Amino acid sequence: MKDLVRALKYFRPAAAGVAGVVGMMLVNVGLNVLKPWPVAVLIDSVLGQKPWPGQRQPIVAGAKPMMVVWLSVAIFVLYFAQGAFSAAQNYYSIQASLRGLTRLRQELFARLLRLSLRFHQGASAGDLIYRASWDTYAVQTLFQQGLMTFATASLSLLVMAFVMARLNGPLTMVALALAPLLIIGIRSFGRAVRERTARAQQADSRVTALVQQAIAALPLTQSYTREEFEAGRFRAEADEAQTRRLAQHGSELGYGFVVAVIFGFGTAVTTWLGARQVLAGYLTVGELFVFLSYLVLLYEPLSQLSYLGATVAGALAGARRVFEILDTPDEVAAPSAAVKASSAGGIVWRGVSFAYASEREVLREVSFSLPGGEAVAVIGPSGAGKTTLLLLLPRFFDPARGRVELGGVDLRQWDLTDLRRQIGLVLQEPIILPATVAENIGYGKPGASAQDIAAAARAANALEFIEKLPDKFHTRIGEGAARLSAGERQRINLARAFLKDAPIILLDEPTSALDAESEALIAESLQVLLRGRTALIVAHRPATIAGCQRVVVLEEGRLTECGTPRELRAKGGYFARVMGG
Numbered sequence: 001m002k003d004l005v006r007a008l009k010y011f012r013p014a015a016a017g018v019a020g021v022v023g024m025m026l027v028n029v030g031l032n033v034l035k036p037w038p039v040a041v042l043i044d045s046v047l048g049q050k051p052w053p054g055q056r057q058p059i060v061a062g063a064k065p066m067m068v069v070w071l072s073v074a075i076f077v078l079y080f081a082q083g084a085f086s087a088a089q090n091y092y093s094i095q096a097s098l099r100g101l102t103r104l105r106q107e108l109f110a111r112l113l114r115l116s117l118r119f120h121q122g123a124s125a126g127d128l129i130y131r132a133s134w135d136t137y138a139v140q141t142l143f144q145q146g147l148m149t150f151a152t153a154s155l156s157l158l159v160m161a162f163v164m165a166r167l168n169g170p171l172t173m174v175a176l177a178l179a180p181l182l183i184i185g186i187r188s189f190g191r192a193v194r195e196r197t198a199r200a201q202q203a204d205s206r207v208t209a210l211v212q213q214a215i216a217a218l219p220l221t222q223s224y225t226r227e228e229f230e231a232g233r234f235r236a237e238a239d240e241a242q243t244r245r246l247a248q249h250g251s252e253l254g255y256g257f258v259v260a261v262i263f264g265f266g267t268a269v270t271t272w273l274g275a276r277q278v279l280a281g282y283l284t285v286g287e288l289f290v291f292l293s294y295l296v297l298l299y300e301p302l303s304q305l306s307y308l309g310a311t312v313a314g315a316l317a318g319a320r321r322v323f324e325i326l327d328t329p330d331e332v333a334a335p336s337a338a339v340k341a342s343s344a345g346g347i348v349w350r351g352v353s354f355a356y357a358s359e360r361e362v363l364r365e366v367s368f369s370l371p372g373g374e375a376v377a378v379i380g381p382s383g384a385g386k387t388t389l390l391l392l393l394p395r396f397f398d399p400a401r402g403r404v405e406l407g408g409v410d411l412r413q414w415d416l417t418d419l420r421r422q423i424g425l426v427l428q429e430p431i432i433l434p435a436t437v438a439e440n441i442g443y444g445k446p447g448a449s450a451q452d453i454a455a456a457a458r459a460a461n462a463l464e465f466i467e468k469l470p471d472k473f474h475t476r477i478g479e480g481a482a483r484l485s486a487g488e489r490q491r492i493n494l495a496r497a498f499l500k501d502a503p504i505i506l507l508d509e510p511t512s513a514l515d516a517e518s519e520a521l522i523a524e525s526l527q528v529l530l531r532g533r534t535a536l537i538v539a540h541r542p543a544t545i546a547g548c549q550r551v552v553v554l555e556e557g558r559l560t561e562c563g564t565p566r567e568l569r570a571k572g573g574y575f576a577r578v579m580g581g
Contacts, residue, residue: 004312007139007319008147010100017096024089025152029159031082036293038074040286042067097144104139108132108322116331117396118356126209131321135201138318146312153301153308160298168283168291171270175295178266178302193255196248197314201321203241210237248314259306263299270295332395334416346372346534347393347504351402354388362388364557365402375535377545379575380554386538389554390506393536394423406504424502428509428538430493432484437466438473440492444500456499459528461521462491487521494525505529507537510544542579551575 011018109132112120120128164172214221214230221230274291277283283291347370354363362385370376378386391397392404395411403410411419424444433440441456442448453473457463465488469475477484484492490510497505510522527547539545545565553561553574561573568575 003316003319003323004142004146006323007104007142007316010103010139011096011143011147013103014096014099017092021089021092021096021148022151024085024092025148025155028082028085028089028152029156031078031085032156032297033159033163033294035075035078035082036290038071038078039293040290042071043284043286043289093144093148097140097148100143101136101140104322105132105136108136108325111326111328114330115325115328117391118331119328121356124205124209124212126212127205128325129212130205130208131325134204135318135321138315138322141315142312142319146308146315149304149311150308153304156301157298157305160294160301164291164294164298167287167294168274168277171274171277171291174273175266175270175298178262181262193248193251193309193313196244196251198317198320200241200244200248201318203237203244205321207234207237207241210234255306259303263303266299267292267295332398332416335413346370346374346407347536348405348408349389349392349402350405352389352392352399352404353401354385354392354397354399361400362557363399363554366554366557366559367402368552368559368562370534370536372534373532374550375530375533375537375548377537377539377548377551378554379539379545379551379578383556384554385557386554387508390508390536390538393504393506394420394425422502423504423506424497424500426490426493426497426505426507426510430489432477432489432492434477436471436474436476437469437492440477441473441495441499444496448499452499453495456495457492459498460491460495460525462488462495465491490522491525494522494529498525498529503533505533505535507535507539507544509538509540540578545579 112128112132161172161176164175210233214234221227271292274283274288278285278288349366349368352363352366353361355361366385366389368376378389380386388397392399393406393411395414395416398412403412405411406414406419433443435443437457438450438453441453445452450473454463457466457473466472466475494510507526510526523541523544523546526544530547535548537544537548539548545551548565550562550564551568552559553568555574561568561571561575563571565575565579569579570576
């Protein structure tokens with residue numbers, strides 16, 4: 001019930017529209033009550049000899065043809081009106097449900113954007129995509145096929161039971177005697193349907209994750225001719241998903257069969273008793289027709305209510321998977337009273353330690369300072385914690401122990417948005433969006449003019465190759481930027497940093513994967529980018545380190561050397577061995 005109430009909160013903004021849907025629902029129920037009566041009157045009073053309702057004498061033979069016309073018109077009007085109101089009710093119900101779905105998706109997407117890198121590194125991208133794309137439909141199901149079906153079916157059931165009881169009490173009691181059997185069926189099948197639906201959704205999620213992984217690793221798969229292996233993995237997951245879905249649908253179909261048998265038995269018994277009353281003269285043929293028509297209208301909401309448990313159970317399984325993400329705590333939480341400090345004064349690491357999950361510490365008691373306006377290079381063997389040290393600055397992670405200060409203020413006290421606006425980040429593997437070149441460069445500075453974007457491209461030595469593209473700055477780059485070389489992608493990445501013009505620059509081995517010519521162009525751009533800025537650079541290449549005032553050496557998460565390049569060469573340690581004495 002807690003999860004159901006939480007899911008339905010996304011429809012509160014549409015309360016007025018929902019009230020309108022309820023109003024149309026009331027009209028629909030009323031029209032359903034009236035629909036059988038014109039046929040009953042036709043059978044008893046026109047084709048038979050029963051007096052017209054409210055009259056004492058049967059209808060004269062000459063008036064009967066006109067009565068047939070009017071009763072036929074009445075039947076058409078009732079069906080037309082009921083169909084129109086039903087269509088309107090369903091339309092506005094669907095509209096409200098889709099708006100609730102959109103609200104949930106927007107909240108979930110915003111949540112995914114705010115969650116830390118640690119969360120995303122530990123999650124499957126395909127699973128997250130499945131939850132955002134498909135599991136979110138659960139709230140639409142809970143509203144439209146849950147709440148609205150429950151309201152419509154309950155109201156119809158009450159009205160039909162009342163009208164039928166007034167028409168023939170004993171037959172109504174027989175018809176309603178099926179309710180306990182339905183409750184037993186719901187209890188027997190509901191849990192199985194819920195559990196099997198949850199397992200099926202998890203299996204489908206794994207299939208989505210495998211597709212996403214396969215597409216991302218396609219060059220690796222093809223180059224190592226592992227297509228058959230990956231196809232086999234997919235077949236195994238797809239077969240598992242098929243088995244899970246078949247088990248789910250098997251439970252649902254078994255449930256449906258039991259319900260059909262119960263309703264069939266009830267209809268047969270009621271028809272038999274009603275026919276006996278007609279033969280005994282206690283009931284007319286028209287009244288039996290009306291009663292059996294109401295019986296169908298009674299069993300329809302009973303059927304809907306009996307399926308409701310399985311429907312809601314399946315939808316709640318998806319909703320819980322969405323709520324798991326929404327309830328994931330913020331690892332990088334915004335402070336209750338954020339400050340907006342100045343970046344002047346430099347950056348200080350004080351006894352910083354960090355570990356991913358329960359793994360060994362990646363950083364151990366790291367302490368050093370980076371004065372404002374200076375550039376410091378961070379070098380060390382693979383796995384030493386260099387990139388982690390870098391990513392602590394924009395608070396992608398927070399230290400397990402110790403603190404990082406900017407302008408004399410602990411980063412955890414800063415306004416997070418204000419902090420990240422002061423940092424330009426250039427990663428080793430450039431992130432290029434499937435958008436135009438101009439949109440990629442201007443991503444970090446919305447509203448930038450075409451002149452500013454061109455100036456940033458020129459500063460990053462990217463203007464020459466951009467001018468050769470088919471539509472220049474308006475050329476659309478496809479997914480993964482396959483049409484661009486590694487050097488061209490990195491220059492667009494640098495242009496983005498130039499345009500942002502942040503006072504702090506973080507560079508994560510920006511030239512490690514480039515050829516000599518591209519490295520020279522990037523190195524030249526970096527010298528311009530670093531002027532007057534505070535910079536922390538993870539580097540291996542001498543050309544990248546050349547513009548740095550100091551170098552920090554990390555080995556196995558510990559700071560082992562710190563000083564100017566000349567001082568470290570004189571020490572004969574790691575720096576001297578790697579960079580040459």
